[in-house]
Amino acid sequence: MKHEHIKHLYWRAGFGITPKQLMEHSNKSRAEVVDTLFRTSESINSLKIDLSEFKNLDVMTLKSKPKLLKELAVKSRKRILDLNTAWIDKLVSSEEVLRERMTLFWSNHFVCGDKSVVHLQQYNNTLRRHALGNFRDFVKAISKEAAMIKYLNLKQNKKAEPNENFARELMELFTLGAGNYTEKDIKESARAFTGYFNRFDGSFRLRKFQHDYGLKTFFGETGNFDGDDIIDIILKKRQCAKFICKKIYRYFVNETISELHVEGMTDVFYKDYNIKKLMHFVFTQDWFYEDRNIGAKIKSPVDFLVGLSRTVPVNYKNKKRLIKLQKLLGQTLLDPPNVAGWKGHKAWVDANTIMVRLKLASILLNDGMIALDDERDHMRRQFFNKNKGQLPMKTSPNWDRFQKNFKSAASEDLSSILINGKINKGTMSYIASMDKDSKQTFCVQLMSLPEYQMC
Amino acid sequence: MERRDFLKNSALASSLFFVPNFVRAFETFDAQSMGYKRLVIIQLSGGNDGLNTIIPYNNDLYYKARPTLAIKNDVVRLNDDLALHPSLKPLQNLYDNGELSIINNVGYPNPVRSHFRSMDIWQSGSSSDEYLQSGWIGRFLDKHGKQPYNAIELDETLSLALKGEHFNGIATNDYQTLYKTARDPYFQKVLNHYNDQHLSEHNLGYLYKNMIDAKSSATYIYEKTKVKLSQEEYPQNKFAKQLKNIARFINSGLETKVFYNALGGFDTHANQQNPQKRLLSVYAESLSAFIKDLKRNGTFEDTLILTFSEFGRRVKQNAANGTDHGSANNVFVIGKNLKTAGIYNKLSSLSDLDDNGDLKFTIDFRQVYATIIENWLGTSTEGIIGAPQETLNFI
Numbered sequence: 001m002k003h004e005h006i007k008h009l010y011w012r013a014g015f016g017i018t019p020k021q022l023m024e025h026s027n028k029s030r031a032e033v034v035d036t037l038f039r040t041s042e043s044i045n046s047l048k049i050d051l052s053e054f055k056n057l058d059v060m061t062l063k064s065k066p067k068l069l070k071e072l073a074v075k076s077r078k079r080i081l082d083l084n085t086a087w088i089d090k091l092v093s094s095e096e097v098l099r100e101r102m103t104l105f106w107s108n109h110f111v112c113g114d115k116s117v118v119h120l121q122q123y124n125n126t127l128r129r130h131a132l133g134n135f136r137d138f139v140k141a142i143s144k145e146a147a148m149i150k151y152l153n154l155k156q157n158k159k160a161e162p163n164e165n166f167a168r169e170l171m172e173l174f175t176l177g178a179g180n181y182t183e184k185d186i187k188e189s190a191r192a193f194t195g196y197f198n199r200f201d202g203s204f205r206l207r208k209f210q211h212d213y214g215l216k217t218f219f220g221e222t223g224n225f226d227g228d229d230i231i232d233i234i235l236k237k238r239q240c241a242k243f244i245c246k247k248i249y250r251y252f253v254n255e256t257i258s259e260l261h262v263e264g265m266t267d268v269f270y271k272d273y274n275i276k277k278l279m280h281f282v283f284t285q286d287w288f289y290e291d292r293n294i295g296a297k298i299k300s301p302v303d304f305l306v307g308l309s310r311t312v313p314v315n316y317k318n319k320k321r322l323i324k325l326q327k328l329l330g331q332t333l334l335d336p337p338n339v340a341g342w343k344g345h346k347a348w349v350d351a352n353t354i355m356v357r358l359k360l361a362s363i364l365l366n367d368g369m370i371a372l373d374d375e376r377d378h379m380r381r382q383f384f385n386k387n388k389g390q391l392p393m394k395t396s397p398n399w400d401r402f403q404k405n406f407k408s409a410a411s412e413d414l415s416s417i418l419i420n421g422k423i424n425k426g427t428m429s430y431i432a433s434m435d436k437d438s439k440q441t442f443c444v445q446l447m448s449l450p451e452y453q454m455c
Numbered sequence: 456m457e458r459r460d461f462l463k464n465s466a467l468a469s470s471l472f473f474v475p476n477f478v479r480a481f482e483t484f485d486a487q488s489m490g491y492k493r494l495v496i497i498q499l500s501g502g503n504d505g506l507n508t509i510i511p512y513n514n515d516l517y518y519k520a521r522p523t524l525a526i527k528n529d530v531v532r533l534n535d536d537l538a539l540h541p542s543l544k545p546l547q548n549l550y551d552n553g554e555l556s557i558i559n560n561v562g563y564p565n566p567v568r569s570h571f572r573s574m575d576i577w578q579s580g581s582s583s584d585e586y587l588q589s590g591w592i593g594r595f596l597d598k599h600g601k602q603p604y605n606a607i608e609l610d611e612t613l614s615l616a617l618k619g620e621h622f623n624g625i626a627t628n629d630y631q632t633l634y635k636t637a638r639d640p641y642f643q644k645v646l647n648h649y650n651d652q653h654l655s656e657h658n659l660g661y662l663y664k665n666m667i668d669a670k671s672s673a674t675y676i677y678e679k680t681k682v683k684l685s686q687e688e689y690p691q692n693k694f695a696k697q698l699k700n701i702a703r704f705i706n707s708g709l710e711t712k713v714f715y716n717a718l719g720g721f722d723t724h725a726n727q728q729n730p731q732k733r734l735l736s737v738y739a740e741s742l743s744a745f746i747k748d749l750k751r752n753g754t755f756e757d758t759l760i761l762t763f764s765e766f767g768r769r770v771k772q773n774a775a776n777g778t779d780h781g782s783a784n785n786v787f788v789i790g791k792n793l794k795t796a797g798i799y800n801k802l803s804s805l806s807d808l809d810d811n812g813d814l815k816f817t818i819d820f821r822q823v824y825a826t827i828i829e830n831w832l833g834t835s836t837e838g839i840i841g842a843p844q845e846t847l848n849f850i
Contacts, residue, residue, distance in 0.1 A: 153775070156773065164780075296658060350665060352626050354669055355637050355666075358636075430645060448642075449645060450659060450666060453662055
């Protein structure tokens with residue numbers, strides 16, 4: 001398989017590739033490389049941080065101890081930040097790259113936020129468990145997740161007064177897309193999800209007295225439907241498979257839809273809603289590797305941060321700064337803007353975020369300095385060294401690891417390894433003029449180019 | 456080294472003379488003024504409950520529909536029918552001075568009750584069955600904008616409202632940091648080498664274009680803004696801080712026609728009272744400080760402030776002491792020389808609701824936009840608002 005294609009696959013299905021890994025794959029066929037990718041993601045390793053302080057608590061105890069409840073809320077807020085950075089760490093270090101990539105994708109599909117770190121961690125692992133599984137089981141599991149039950153007000157969805165929030169987003173955002181159902185379908189399906197509730201430990205409970213057992217008419221079918229039945233009826237529609245395939249195409253292949261390719265994907269997915277089969281189909285198609293798709297996608301902030309750390313491991317002295325960074329770049333994991341999630345693509349970048357992105361590699365890796373390769377560099381180095389205390393964050397980059405991973409790569413090959421897709425001609429001539437004595441310096445220069453923002 | 460190369464590499468290279476033409480086109484300061492009038496848009500995100508904001512305190516139906524949510528105490532009476540939420544007390548003064556116009560029942564036909572869709576409709580100025588990729592301010596910029604900073608959003612990211620077909624406003628919540636970052640000489644070198652006339656046609660070109668925009672706008676905003684002009688006391692919150700920055704920009708005479716600022720958290724499906732009380736208080740107190748600041752600097756006269764939310768909420772409260780997504784809602788217009796101040800129009804009937812139990816709209820939000828475009832920004836709505844709209848009489 002061509003280096004460029006392996007790199008493309010590993011950027012879209014994972015978070016980039018080192019020259020060492022690239023060499024390991026280069027003698028294999030596309031089918032073999034794709035199979036390896038899926039095989040290494042078969043195992044499921046949950047995201048887990050220490051949450052023992054929230055164990056052995058129940059609602060009754062807490063109701064009688066409002067002060068303890070408040071303390072726990074504060075603790076939970078802090079732990080969510082830990083969960084965020086633990087997730088980033090996992091994205092950087094996990095070998096199950098495809099599973100992690102899919103988990104990240106689904107987290108921006110089944111968008112959810114919560115104040116309870118226990119429920120949020122459980123939710124995140126549900127995404128991970130179903131990431132390459134069956135979409136039908138996935139949707140049903142999501143509808144019974146404690147965090148979702150709270151996020152879209154299923155908890156307040158009662159027989160006497162149905163709350164439509166979940167039913168609406170289920171169809172608009174999770175399965176069918178706007179315009180494929182009526183207001184009446186929403187009202188009827190909301191009734192089927194009445195009584196959904198969660199226990200304090202995060203498990204699901206149906207409150208029978210709040211559930212509407214009556215007849216519902218939904219998409220032309222009538223019955224005593226419950227939530228699972230509604231999901232089954234929705235999935236009968238090919239539109240549901242198509243809606244998901246479109247979203248996957250825009251995320252994994254190209255922001256501009258090819259109706260032909262999406263139809264092909266829908267044929268595969270509609271059969272049994274098997275996510276693994278669908279992704280395998282996508283990654284083995286010739287069209288996936290067409291030039292117009294390579295390096296055509298703007299990295300999300302998380303792609304950018306994780307990809308950078310997979311090239312040069314970065315240790316943040318204060319983990320909180322990693323959260324601040326995500327905020328500045330416009331994507332804080334576990335804290336989506338709303339239930340529609342991040343728009344992505346061009347929306348990641350505007351005149352404000354582009355500067356943060358371009359400057360970031362130098363701040364994380366080189367005290368804020370990007371070498372100019374001229375006589376001023378010596379003075380600038382002194383200046384940046386002297387002022388590094390004023391940088392917004394303290395980090396220790398692991399350049400030894402970089403040197404080890406990039407040992408086999410020649411300096412002049414660095415740009416084709418670090419950069420995806422075509423480089424602007426003028427910029428290319430600038431790169432050619434750089435002196436590449438130090439791989440380390442050249443790496444920072446490359447990572448400070450707009451081209452590095454593409455994958 | 457040839458003389459030409461020497462010049463190119465020397466410190467003189469920072470002069471505009473050596474910057475490629477297309478970069479210069481972005482950086483050239485356009486002396487042609489866009490006029491003095493400014494528009495400040497405040498978005499209450501999440502769907503503010505309009506009925507508990509401008510309260511029909513003499514209407515039995517209101518109390519009936521909201522047995523636990525109706526606000527009974529400390530309302531600020533405006534006339535025999537309507538009163539302000541107690542948290543909006545700081546706005547009473549504006550109302551009394553004829554500087555506030557409250558437009559009731561603003562919405563659009565076939566209302567959509569999804570946040571994102573309805574917000575997109577409000578921001579893009581579309582009808583409910585139309586999907587536009589640009590915003591109404593963005594399209595104003597397409598026609599009249601010269602620089603990204605002609606419209607500034609005080610946020611980390613840019614909203615659809617400020618995105619045009621060819622031209623975008625700028626989003627920044629920290630203009631000082633933006634400026635410091637943009638000054639790195641490495642970026643200037645990259646831009647000096649970059650050659651592509653088709654800047655925004657593909658994603659990479661889009662990144663370069665943003666790099667250029669950021670650099671020129673950051674420099675302009677930073678150098679032009681005088682911090683000292685705004686010494687008014689503002690409340691300690693993010694929304695107030697952003698308004699304070701807007702006041703600085705306005706008082707410093709930036710060539711910015713539209714400012715955009717959002718306050719979120721109004722999606723009150725459960726236990727609405729306290730969050731809404733707190734949010735409205737943040738809104739009113741911050742806005743009050745902002746207006747004082749403008750007045751002190753003599754810039755209030757040329758500033759119009761529009762406040763909206765993507766929809767109102769259902770008339771009947773839900774079982775969780777909250778309200779679900781509704782449709783028509785009130786809009787506030789604040790300014791010095793309003794033609795119709797006070798209550799612009801009557802609140803829709805609380806007994807004649809639509810099929811969902813929501814207020815019926817009587818004024819299309821695009822009429823509000825059209826009125827502002829024609830009577831305040833002083834230009835035609837053509838190419839900005841799709842269908843022709845009958846203008847209103849508030850300015």
